[in-house]
Amino acid sequence: MRDILAEIVAKKRDIVAAAKRSVPLDELKSTLSCGTFRMAEHFRWQGWGLIAECKLQSPAKGRLTSSHSVMELADIYTAAGAAVLSVHTDPHFLGSNEDFAALRARVDMPLLRKDFIIDPYQVYEARALGADAVLLIVRILTPDQLKQLLYLTWSLGMDALVEVHDRAELEIAQATPAEFIGINNRNLVTFETSIQTTLDLLPYADMSRTIISESGIFSREDAVLVHEAGCEGVLVGEGLVRAADIGAFARELSEVGIKEQ
Numbered sequence: 001m002r003d004i005l006a007e008i009v010a011k012k013r014d015i016v017a018a019a020k021r022s023v024p025l026d027e028l029k030s031t032l033s034c035g036t037f038r039m040a041e042h043f044r045w046q047g048w049g050l051i052a053e054c055k056l057q058s059p060a061k062g063r064l065t066s067s068h069s070v071m072e073l074a075d076i077y078t079a080a081g082a083a084v085l086s087v088h089t090d091p092h093f094l095g096s097n098e099d100f101a102a103l104r105a106r107v108d109m110p111l112l113r114k115d116f117i118i119d120p121y122q123v124y125e126a127r128a129l130g131a132d133a134v135l136l137i138v139r140i141l142t143p144d145q146l147k148q149l150l151y152l153t154w155s156l157g158m159d160a161l162v163e164v165h166d167r168a169e170l171e172i173a174q175a176t177p178a179e180f181i182g183i184n185n186r187n188l189v190t191f192e193t194s195i196q197t198t199l200d201l202l203p204y205a206d207m208s209r210t211i212i213s214e215s216g217i218f219s220r221e222d223a224v225l226v227h228e229a230g231c232e233g234v235l236v237g238e239g240l241v242r243a244a245d246i247g248a249f250a251r252e253l254s255e256v257g258i259k260e261q
Contacts (some may be wrong), residue, residue, distance in 0.1 A: 002104075005116075005139065007142070008092050008116055009118060010186060012115075012116045012118055013118065015091075015258065016121055016122060016132045017119065020179060022099055024219070025124065028121070028124050028125060028128055029124060029153065031128050032127050032156065033061065033127075035132055035157030036155060037158070037159055038109075038132040038133075038159075038180060039084050039132055039133045039161075039180070040159050040180075040210075041090055043083070043210050043233065045126070046083065046257070047092060047180060047192075047207070047232060047257060048076075048227065048232055048233060048257020049056065049233040049254075049257070050082045050233065051085055051086050051112060051161075051236070052073075052080075052082035052085055052236060052240060053086040053088070053241075054074050054077070054079035054086065054087050054099075055086075055088060055154040055237035055243075056069075056093065056094040060068075061238070062090065065126060065242070068246070069105060071099075071102070071163075071174060071224050072204075073240075073246070074087075074106070075239070075259075076246050076247045076250060077250050078107060078249075080247050080250035080251040080254055081250070081251055081255065082250060083110070084109070084110040084111070084132075084159070085103070085110070085112065086111075086112040086114045086237070087100050087103055087111055087113065087114060087203070088114045089113055089114065090114070090115050092134065093114075094135075097125070100129045100235040101129050102129065102132075104130030107180075110132040111198055112131065112134065112161065113126040113129065113131040113134050114132070115134075116137065116140060117137070117149060118141065118145075120148070120152055122134075123149060123152050123153055123158075124156070125156065127157075131158060132158055132159065133157075133158055133159040133180075133227060134153055134158060134161070135155070135160075135161050135163055135174070135182070136150060136161070136162045136163065138162065138165075138169040139165060144171050145174065146173070147176050150162065150176055154190075158252075159180075159181075161180045162178040162180060162182065164201070165181075165183070165184045166201070167201060170201055170204055170205060171204075174206050174209075178208065178209065179209055181211050181212070182211075182214045183202075183211065183214060183231075183237060184197070184214045185197045185212055185213065185214060186215040193216030194216055195216045195217065195222055195225065195226060196211065197216075197225050198213040198229070198231065199225070199226070199229055202229050202230050202231070205230070210232045210233070211232060211236055212232065213231045213233075213234050215235065215236070216236040217234050217236045217239045218238075219239075220252045221248075222235075222239075223252075224256055233257075234253060240253075
């Protein structure tokens with residue numbers, strides 16, 4: 001069976017090496033200013049949020065939308081009340097650093113850099129691009145690497161969404177002081193999705209943290225289900241860009257926590 005995640009990570013090592021040659025770490029650090037934990041601020045005050053993903057392509061399903069650009073999706077999500085915009089910078093998803101930087105210049109709301117972070121350089125790079133948060137995937141990191149990257153992220157004023165897929169990964173994540181834990185409903189080998197993953201793991205989750213259900217949300221009912229089970233937000237990409245009315249669906253998801261309180 002094709003292991004898509006392994007392929008992406010192998011390529012990522014080459015991408016990071018090239019980035020280091022292009023812009024050495026010391027030079028990158030000299031451009032940085034500290035963030036203000038903007039994603040955490042939203043969830044602390046609002047208690048629910050949609051992390052809306054400007055997702056153009058999936059390595060498993062190919063092109064998801066040809067009718068909207070990253071900028072257009074961001075505009076729709078912002079108008080619909082999304083809490084955070086998730087923006088890919090990995091080429092497997094047609095993401096780029098250039099799109100991220102352009103979006104940062106365009107909008108004043110929390111941005112999550114969606115990528116496969118395996119090296120501290122990428123965390124510094126994320127902040128240089130204007131990111132307010134990064135994704136840290138437990139499956140591609142050792143426990144020591146996870147802690148190192150988590151503390152580095154915080155030292156730069158950014159939030160970290162620590163992503164897990166099974167109970168063993170959840171335990172690793174909860175052995176750190178991570179504030180945000182994302183339960184990925186997507187199988188990271190086959191890239192198939194099921195929100196049952198979230199429902200199965202929530203009984204083992206530390207609910208004093210902010211739990212986000214990621215992927216596999218294709219209806220308001222899906223979002224309500226995970227919200228009622230204890231999640232404080234959802235991260236949605238494919239479900240949004242393939243919706244008949246992207247703006248209407250984004251608003252429905254943004255308002256789930258408000259309507260169900």
